[in-house]
Amino acid sequence: MGMTMTQKILANCANLDRVEEGQLIRAKLDMVLANDITGPVSINEFEKNQFRQVFDKSKISLVMDHFTPNKDIKSAEQCKSCRTFAKKFDIENFYDVGNMGVEHALLPEKGLVAAGDAIIGADSHTCTYGALGAFSTGVGSTDVAAAMATGEAWFKVPSALRFNLSGTLSPGVSGKDVILHIIGMIGVDGALYKSMEFVGDGISALSIDDRLTIANMAIEAGAKNGIFQVDELARQYMDQRVPREYKVYNPDDDAIYEKTYHINLSSIKQTLSFPSLPDNTRTIDQVGEIYIDQVVIGSCTNGRLSDMAAAAEMLKGRRIHPDVRTIIIPATQQVYKDCIKLGYMDVFIDAGCVVSTPTCGPCLGGHMGILAAGEKCVATTNRNFVGRMGHIESEVYLASPTVAAASAVMGKIVGNVDADICENIDTDIEENIAGNIEEVKI
Amino acid sequence: MNTVGKAHKYGDNVDTDVIIPARYLNISDFQELAKHCMEDIDRDFVDKTDRGDVIVAGNNFGCGSSREHAPAVIKENGISCVIATTFARIFYRNAINIGLPILECSEASEKIEAGDEISVNFATGTITNQTKGQVYQAKPFPEFIRNIMDNDGLLNSIK
Numbered sequence: 062m063g064m065t066m067t068q069k070i071l072a073n074c075a076n077l078d079r080v081e082e083g084q085l086i087r088a089k090l091d092m093v094l095a096n097d098i099t100g101p102v103s104i105n106e107f108e109k110n111q112f113r114q115v116f117d118k119s120k121i122s123l124v125m126d127h128f129t130p131n132k133d134i135k136s137a138e139q140c141k142s143c144r145t146f147a148k149k150f151d152i153e154n155f156y157d158v159g160n161m162g163v164e165h166a167l168l169p170e171k172g173l174v175a176a177g178d179a180i181i182g183a184d185s186h187t188c189t190y191g192a193l194g195a196f197s198t199g200v201g202s203t204d205v206a207a208a209m210a211t212g213e214a215w216f217k218v219p220s221a222l223r224f225n226l227s228g229t230l231s232p233g234v235s236g237k238d239v240i241l242h243i244i245g246m247i248g249v250d251g252a253l254y255k256s257m258e259f260v261g262d263g264i265s266a267l268s269i270d271d272r273l274t275i276a277n278m279a280i281e282a283g284a285k286n287g288i289f290q291v292d293e294l295a296r297q298y299m300d301q302r303v304p305r306e307y308k309v310y311n312p313d314d315d316a317i318y319e320k321t322y323h324i325n326l327s328s329i330k331q332t333l334s335f336p337s338l339p340d341n342t343r344t345i346d347q348v349g350e351i352y353i354d355q356v357v358i359g360s361c362t363n364g365r366l367s368d369m370a371a372a373a374e375m376l377k378g379r380r381i382h383p384d385v386r387t388i389i390i391p392a393t394q395q396v397y398k399d400c401i402k403l404g405y406m407d408v409f410i411d412a413g414c415v416v417s418t419p420t421c422g423p424c425l426g427g428h429m430g431i432l433a434a435g436e437k438c439v440a441t442t443n444r445n446f447v448g449r450m451g452h453i454e455s456e457v458y459l460a461s462p463t464v465a466a467a468s469a470v471m472g473k474i475v476g477n478v479d480a481d482i483c484e485n486i487d488t489d490i491e492e493n494i495a496g497n498i499e500e501v502k503i
Numbered sequence: 504m505n506t507v508g509k510a511h512k513y514g515d516n517v518d519t520d521v522i523i524p525a526r527y528l529n530i531s532d533f534q535e536l537a538k539h540c541m542e543d544i545d546r547d548f549v550d551k552t553d554r555g556d557v558i559v560a561g562n563n564f565g566c567g568s569s570r571e572h573a574p575a576v577i578k579e580n581g582i583s584c585v586i587a588t589t590f591a592r593i594f595y596r597n598a599i600n601i602g603l604p605i606l607e608c609s610e611a612s613e614k615i616e617a618g619d620e621i622s623v624n625f626a627t628g629t630i631t632n633q634t635k636g637q638v639y640q641a642k643p644f645p646e647f648i649r650n651i652m653d654n655d656g657l658l659n660s661i662k
Contacts, residue, residue: 085647101531110658135529185569201571201597203657250563254592285592425525446520448543
């Protein structure tokens with residue numbers, strides 16, 4: 062019987078000819094990741110157990126992204142612990158303030174992850190790298206402590222769900238809408254313990270950024286990993302960044318899938334997740350009238366350049382609604398620089414948004430945009446659990462950058478701006494500015 | 504190993520953000536962090552639990568973030584076992600890796616009510632509801648995982 066893509070990678074890194082669902086294996090790892098929240102716990106365990114060396118200093122990544130630039134003394138101590146460890150063991154991929162980015166945007170951009178790799182990270186969204194054809198999964202700090210010492214981790218070989226994609230996305234619809242649609246369809250535990258494998262002609266119509274967004278949220282359906290079949294576009298992306306060989310695995314024709322979902326991308330509408338679970342989805346036409354207080358555009362889900370482009374397209378020449386605070390967070394320094402170069406930064410600031418240095422910040426209610434009781438936020442992030450972005454009576458609505466930016470302009474949840482209203486606002490503001498200049502001259 | 508304690512009951516999809524909100528994750532000391540366990544879903548949790556008590560929940564317990572702080576603060580509060588219909592997979596492996604006993608049993612999850620006195624035999628996976636006089640059988644763990652649990656966690660087992 063044949064194997065899925067995930068099973069083939071696991072067999073390879075366990076040095077076995079084949080593996081079967083349910084089999085327990087020890088796998089050799091190509092990358093081990095932790096951040097400033099989970100890293101210190103791993104380091105404590107590593108030291109408590111008196112491990113003397115790391116398995117490979119080039120295969121460990123420590124990214125200071127969650128509470129950075131440090132929001133308080135305790136966070137500073139956590140980063141200090143990681144920094145000290147990184148220096149002691151000469152960790153090659155230590156990313157501190159100044160060169161760090163949101164980890165799951167950063168590692169693919171730096172070419173540190175590639176097809177065929179087996180990757181663990183003490184962060185649940187480590188499943189992101191499946192977009193490039195890797196087996197990549199989130200684990201805890203103890204797993205990472207053990208893996209930093211041994212280069213191995215234990216896995217139960219998962220069964221799989223297959224998502225056969227066809228067609229192309231409609232204008233204004235993105236990878237975020239695809240994955241929210243899927244999570245709404247199968248539920249937050251619909252893929253529990255399983256792989257989500259994405260195949261079909263539709264893949265090639267999705268940008269790499271869209272694929273990263275989709276794989277990123279596989280965990281929100283409970284999945285062990287999400288993985289895309291590698292096409293020419295994925296090869297190009299990796300060839301430009303990854304300075305080593307990588308292995309592309311395709312599923313066997315007779316691989317066993319528990320279920321196959323056929324999804325025509327052209328049928329997917331703009332989709333949001335309402336509070337307080339990612340599977341509580343509504344399409345844009347089912348939203349009703351929901352006024353909002355804040356918009357966040359960024360995160361490991363949607364902080365990449367194409368997300369910034371989608372937001373800029375919606376915000377260009379417009380002002381955000383006066384009742385909405387809009388926080389835009391390019392996910393890496395490179396994305397930040399590209400936003401400046403392409404003029405997006407001017408668009409955002411002129412529109413009345415605030416632009417932050419890369420950080421996970423508000424996504425997990427850390428800092429840079431915490432909500433008060435009763436406040437509503439449209440966020441391009443990945444979770445809308447109770448209290449996720451602040452007070453337990455605040456609400457997070459998950460959406461794409463396009464929907465988030467349009468909602469920022471209109472002050473309520475919408476899929477597109479009403480151009481008539483916006484033009485008026487724009488003109489009014491220009492007149493005001495002209496008026497002010499006249500007054501200053503006088 | 505056996506344990507006896509009263510049950511604290513929760514529903515489906517108890518996520519790691521309510522088990523231990525991220526606003527406290529600048530704290531790596533689990534003893535200090537444990538004071539905030541379950542704060543956003545059950546404000547009285549820390550005060551009302553006694554050593555040996557069990558948490559009983561529905562589907563997908565521990566979904567969301569990979570934070571090991573979640574099973575760790577439950578363990579720090581003296582909870583002897585978490586019984587659920589299913590666990591989110593990262594929570595599942597984190598609990599095993601740090602030596603917090605967990606059991607999957609839909610019957611127990613359904614029939615146990617808050618305050619019931621529960622005893623658990625980890626060797627057999629038998630859950631006894633002393634209040635109701637009922638016995639439920641949890642799914643046994645594979646030997647590989649039992650070995651980690653018997654060693655009180657992953658790091659002891661790989662030494």
